[in-house]
Amino acid sequence: MTIPATKSILDVKSGNIISQYSKDKIVLLGIYTSDNDPYPKEIEILLTPEDENLAPISTIFPYSGSYLQLFIANFTGDNKSEIMVRGILEGIGNYDIAVVYKHENNKLIEIFDQGKFCERNVCIANYFDDYKVFINYDTKKYSIDLSSRPREYLDQIYSPSGIVNVSDSPTIGDPSSVYPIKQVTNTYYNLMVKQKVIGLSDSDILGVIQTLVKLTGSKCENVYKGLLLFPHPTNHNNKRQYKNNFIKKKTNIT
Numbered sequence: 001m002t003i004p005a006t007k008s009i010l011d012v013k014s015g016n017i018i019s020q021y022s023k024d025k026i027v028l029l030g031i032y033t034s035d036n037d038p039y040p041k042e043i044e045i046l047l048t049p050e051d052e053n054l055a056p057i058s059t060i061f062p063y064s065g066s067y068l069q070l071f072i073a074n075f076t077g078d079n080k081s082e083i084m085v086r087g088i089l090e091g092i093g094n095y096d097i098a099v100v101y102k103h104e105n106n107k108l109i110e111i112f113d114q115g116k117f118c119e120r121n122v123c124i125a126n127y128f129d130d131y132k133v134f135i136n137y138d139t140k141k142y143s144i145d146l147s148s149r150p151r152e153y154l155d156q157i158y159s160p161s162g163i164v165n166v167s168d169s170p171t172i173g174d175p176s177s178v179y180p181i182k183q184v185t186n187t188y189y190n191l192m193v194k195q196k197v198i199g200l201s202d203s204d205i206l207g208v209i210q211t212l213v214k215l216t217g218s219k220c221e222n223v224y225k226g227l228l229l230f231p232h233p234t235n236h237n238n239k240r241q242y243k244n245n246f247i248k249k250k251t252n253i254t
Contacts, residue, residue: 007031010040015072015081017103022050026083028061028070038066039090045083045101047108059108063115064090065097073180075100075215076111077188082215083108084180098178098191100215111218114175117193121222123172123209125197127157127164133206135172135197135227142227144197144206149232156200170206171198181212190214190223197227205230 010028017024025048030040043061068087075082080103087097100112123137131147131154146154159165173196180189191213197206207230212223 007042007044008040010043010068011070013070013072015083017047017072017081017083018049018051018054020079024049026070026072028068028085030068039064040068043068043085045085045108047083047103054106057103057106057108059101061085061099062113063087063097063099066090068097071180073182074188075180075191076102076217078217079187082111086178089174095174095176096178098175098193100191102218104218109218111215112191112213112220114178114193117213117220118174118195120220121211123195125170125172125206127166127169129158129164130162131158133170133197133199135170135207135209137209137225138222140225142207142209144227144229146206153200172196172209173198176208194228 007029008031010030012028013026014023015026016022017026027046027048029044029046031042032040041064043064045059045061047057049056065087068085071084071086072081073084074080075084083101085097085099089095089097096114098112098114099110101108102111121138123135125133125135128134131145133144133146135142135144146157157164157166175193176196177192177194179192181192182189193211193213195209197209198204199206208228210226210228214221214223
């Protein structure tokens with residue numbers, strides 16, 4: 001298949017997408033509207049089989065972003081490789097693009113999409129009295145203790161007696177990282193999805209929800225879920241820093 005002159009090649013890889021021993025060509029294409037445009041539009045994946053008797057396959061990619069690249073690996077354990085497109089979403093901060101396709105019946109079938117992952121795995125966080133944050137994620141429940149935070153920070157959420165006095169809640173962001181990982185004993189890759197738990201502002205990271213995802217056939221299975229907590233400054237020398245960082249109103253993440 002001839003690549004249209006209007007489209008730029010964003011990345012090129014080869015892999016055994018069609019069959020176990022094939023060496024097929026995968027090209028990621030897009031259109032830049034100007035020389036300074038960091039976000040290509042009309043992204044397309046073009047798969048050219050090694051077997052010249054088979055027709056090329058193309059599919060339109062649903063996202064626009066920067067640093068778009070291909071990662072070719074076996075995600076499903078079927079002795080063939082799948083196509084992963086990675087990048088950073090356009091316009092809403094450092095949130096990952098991660099979509100995985102497999103070849104099936106002469107089509108590229110989407111088996112993972114970071115946006116649909118969020119729709120299926122809803123996390124809800126709320127402030128509670130006594131300086132606590134509780135997070136519900138499917139059947140899992142997590143808690144974060146804020147009591148060691150500086151007084152200037154706590155006063156923006158709680159009364160002096162530790163009662164919640166704000167109507168806002170912490171936000172669970174879109175995936176900030178989605179990356180492939182593989183154990184030494186495995187022949188296939190899983191995906192690690194990380195989502196920030198955001199407090200008073202985008203820089204107020206209360207923790208990170210981690211989900212290990214296994215792709216089997218066309219299905220996504222959550223192997224495990226967990227909450228990662230970060231240390232934060234609590235001494236008096238950092239109170240001014242907290243006040244400056246968190247006095248701004250929280251930005252909602254969609």
